[in-house]
Amino acid sequence: MKTFWPRLLATTLVPVALFVLWYVASSDSGNFFFPPLAKILAAFDKVWINAGGFGDIAISLWRLAIGFLASLIFSLVVGVVLGLSKSARDYTEPVFEFFRAIPPTVMIPVLLVVSGIGDASKIAVISFGCLWPMLLNTIEGVRSIDPVLKDTCRVYRIHGLRRLFSLTLPAAAPQIVTGMRTGLSIAIILMVISEMFASRNGMGFMIIQFQRTFSIPEMWSGILLLGLIGVLLSLLMRVVELWVLGWYERSRVR
Amino acid sequence: MADESVMEKEKAPKAALDRSDPMLAITRLRKVYQDGERSIEAIRDVTFSLEKGELVCIVGPSGAGKTTLLRCIAGLLAPTSGEVVLAGKPVAGPSPGLAVVFQEYGRSLFPWMRVRQNVELPLKASGRNAAERRRLVDESLQAVGLAGAGDAYPWQLSGGMQQRVAIARAIAYQPQVLLMDEPFASVDAQTRADLEDLVRTIWARMGMTIVFVTHDIDESVYLGGRVVVLSASPTSVMRDVTIDLGETRDQLETRASPRFGQLRSEIYALIRDAKHHRS
Numbered sequence: 084m085k086t087f088w089p090r091l092l093a094t095t096l097v098p099v100a101l102f103v104l105w106y107v108a109s110s111d112s113g114n115f116f117f118p119p120l121a122k123i124l125a126a127f128d129k130v131w132i133n134a135g136g137f138g139d140i141a142i143s144l145w146r147l148a149i150g151f152l153a154s155l156i157f158s159l160v161v162g163v164v165l166g167l168s169k170s171a172r173d174y175t176e177p178v179f180e181f182f183r184a185i186p187p188t189v190m191i192p193v194l195l196v197v198s199g200i201g202d203a204s205k206i207a208v209i210s211f212g213c214l215w216p217m218l219l220n221t222i223e224g225v226r227s228i229d230p231v232l233k234d235t236c237r238v239y240r241i242h243g244l245r246r247l248f249s250l251t252l253p254a255a256a257p258q259i260v261t262g263m264r265t266g267l268s269i270a271i272i273l274m275v276i277s278e279m280f281a282s283r284n285g286m287g288f289m290i291i292q293f294q295r296t297f298s299i300p301e302m303w304s305g306i307l308l309l310g311l312i313g314v315l316l317s318l319l320m321r322v323v324e325l326w327v328l329g330w331y332e333r334s335r336v337r
Numbered sequence: 338m339a340d341e342s343v344m345e346k347e348k349a350p351k352a353a354l355d356r357s358d359p360m361l362a363i364t365r366l367r368k369v370y371q372d373g374e375r376s377i378e379a380i381r382d383v384t385f386s387l388e389k390g391e392l393v394c395i396v397g398p399s400g401a402g403k404t405t406l407l408r409c410i411a412g413l414l415a416p417t418s419g420e421v422v423l424a425g426k427p428v429a430g431p432s433p434g435l436a437v438v439f440q441e442y443g444r445s446l447f448p449w450m451r452v453r454q455n456v457e458l459p460l461k462a463s464g465r466n467a468a469e470r471r472r473l474v475d476e477s478l479q480a481v482g483l484a485g486a487g488d489a490y491p492w493q494l495s496g497g498m499q500q501r502v503a504i505a506r507a508i509a510y511q512p513q514v515l516l517m518d519e520p521f522a523s524v525d526a527q528t529r530a531d532l533e534d535l536v537r538t539i540w541a542r543m544g545m546t547i548v549f550v551t552h553d554i555d556e557s558v559y560l561g562g563r564v565v566v567l568s569a570s571p572t573s574v575m576r577d578v579t580i581d582l583g584e585t586r587d588q589l590e591t592r593a594s595p596r597f598g599q600l601r602s603e604i605y606a607l608i609r610d611a612k613h614h615r616s
Contacts (some may be wrong), residue, residue: 104491157354231444239459239510249458253449317579334492 109244117275118300127304136289143285146202147274150209151267157210158217158262163251166225187212187273191280205277205285212273213266220262224255257331260324267320271313286312353586358425359386361410361514366419368405369534381571383419389516392540394557396604397567398612403550406572407518424513433463440519442500446491452478453487457507463510477509480539493513495589497528507541517549521556530588533560538584546598554608557585558600559598566604568611575607596602 106120130136165171192209198204228251236242236250252259276285286305293302325332368380379402387393408414410421412431421428423435434461435609446455453474476540478484479589481501491499500520507515517536521529533556540547551557558580566575568610580600582591591597 102402219489231439231441232447233343234437234439235445237413237431238411238435239462239506240431240433241458241462245458245462249450253447256449334448334490 084171115297116299119305121178123303123307126298126300127225127307130289130301130304138288139284139286140312142202143274143278143287144312146205146277147209147270150206150215151270152273153206154210154214154217154270155263158214158221159252159259162218162259163225163247163255164256166222167251168309172222172226183215183219187269188276191277194257195281200281200283203272205282208277209270209273211272216265216269217259217262220258220265221255224258224262225251228254236289253314257325260328263323264317264320267316268313271309271316277308357423359566360389360391360424361548362386362422362469363406363410364420364422364531366406366409366421367417368402368409368414369417378571380416380573382408382573383567384572385565385577387546387548389546390539391562392549392560393548393563393565394551394561395565395567396551396554396557396608397572398569399552400570400609401403401567401611402570403567404518406567407548407550411435411516421590434513436507436515437505437509438500438503438515438520439515440522442496442503442520442523443491445503446499446506448490448492450490450504451487452483452489452491452494452502453570455491455502456509459506459510467521468606473509474505477505480508480542481505481535496524497532500524502533504532504535504539508543508545512545514546514548517547519551520549522552530558534588536560541584554601554604555592558582558597558604559588559591564600564604566607566611568586575611578604 102120109117109119114117131140152224165175178298187208190211191204194204194207198207232250232254236246241249274285275287275290278285279291282288286309290309292306293299293305318327357375363386364384366380366383367378370377370379383406385393395403395406405414409416410428411433412421412428415429423432428431428435437454447458450458450486456474457470460473465473475484481504483498483501483505486494486498486502489564492504494502503520521532524532536547536549537560549557549560551560561580564578564580566578567573568575578600582594582596582600
């Protein structure tokens with residue numbers, strides 16, 4: 084732990100410096116669109132902590148979690164099956180390439196028509212967007228398992244669920260996690276964008292409302308909040324990674 | 338004394354086996370790979386057998402289909418014709434009576450599992466109870482000289498130690514036949530000598546039947562009770578040489594003995610001819 088404090092200093096130095104610079108440089112700003120940071124922070128406190136904004140954060144994160152986890156489970160199940168079967172991959176690959184090429188945002192109007200303006204359409208958009216990186220990475224991770232390890236399992240007659248949990252999932256885990264990381268950042272983007280279209284709540288809705296009513300400090304506070312949530316979620320992702328892939332990272336360092 | 342119980346276990350499956358039957362019999366084995374319109378004959382006609390408790394080395398020129406042959410014996414590959422019979426039963430897929438130590442030691446161990454878990458996994462799959470698993474893992478790690486390394490991860494160990502883990506995993510499984518596919522091809526010379534002696538020790542102590550595939554003529558003579566010399570591909574058996582160097586082998590004395598030199602030259606000449614006769 085000798086390196087903890089220097090490392091903490093190194094990782095926080097630039098963000099803190101930028102924050103201070105922003106604070107000082109904007110302190111006497113008269114520009115309507117770039118208000119002083121002090122005003123933004125005051126708005127932050129007012130909107131997200133003291134007023135009802137907290138509920139909007141919860142709603143957004145709930146949609147994000149459901150959409151992301153649904154896609155994750157789907158990718159694991161379907162990805163393992165397809166990763167193990169060459170013929171199933173041959174049938175499905177062109178379709179996946181097509182779907183992956185569709186920008187998920189264009190699905191928003193379609194899904195609005197199909198599933199209304201409630202939670203379902205937002206969750207569907209988030210799921211659809213983050214599915215492809217997770218699914219394709221899972222397939223690739225399972226497909227590229229070392230043939231020597233597969234032979235080892237065959238020789239020692241390790242089958243079924245034991246094989247799945249001893250070989251398939253751990254061997255594919257580094258790729259699966261890569262897909263999850265990409266999927267999560269797409270999911271966050273889609274969470275905000277889906278709420279900017281026909282919606283009654285959520286962080287994206289709030290930000291677009293502030294923009295339309297020229298509540299500029301409030302709008303900036305929402306952007307700041309999204310940045311913070313992004314950082315927290317990527318930290319959370321990092322914890323999951325250390326937990327699932329501890330062996331992998333330590334074997335890489337050597 | 339801890340190793341004795343591994344020995345006893347090893348004897349158990351023998352009961353089903355007639356005394357006169359070989360432990361492993363390969364008969365007229367042929368393997369043709371089909372690649373679209375083209376067919377490649379890797380193995381033409383291989384016949385040989387092992388009595389229980391024999392240690393037989395298989396050598397051949399590079400590209401002689403040694404690995405193909407071993408995969409057919411292991412049940413990982415179906416032969417085009419001919420058959421492999423293990424302890425009286427035709428092999429039609431990986432058999433519980435057989436373990437393999439692969440050449441690529443680093444890739445045959447599960448990097449997300451500790452050494453103990455690696456050795457234990459096949460035992461879990463074959464339904465041994467926890468107490469028996471613990472005993473077998475302890476005994477086999479001790480037999481390969483890794484009693485203290487059970488909690489390490491494979492990637493924390495040297496190449497030679499990793500191959501010891503793979504050997505421990507194989508002997509803990511208590512196979513009737515142990516196949517070793519050029520297991521020491523990628524370790525340094527000193528480690529290699531140690532591991533060769535380890536194989537001899539384990540073989541002598543546990544009475545295991547071992548097929549040891551190698552491209553190294555010296556290694557085959559040093560280790561084997563017999564050496565089966567393969568031709569170049571399409572492979573057949575050129576000669577089955579009995580190695581009359583006695584039961585105890587020593588890296589210095591055995592290798593320096595005149596008889597070792599004779600056997601070595603004999604096999605060397607065979608393999609050189611095999612290369613030149615390649616059509």
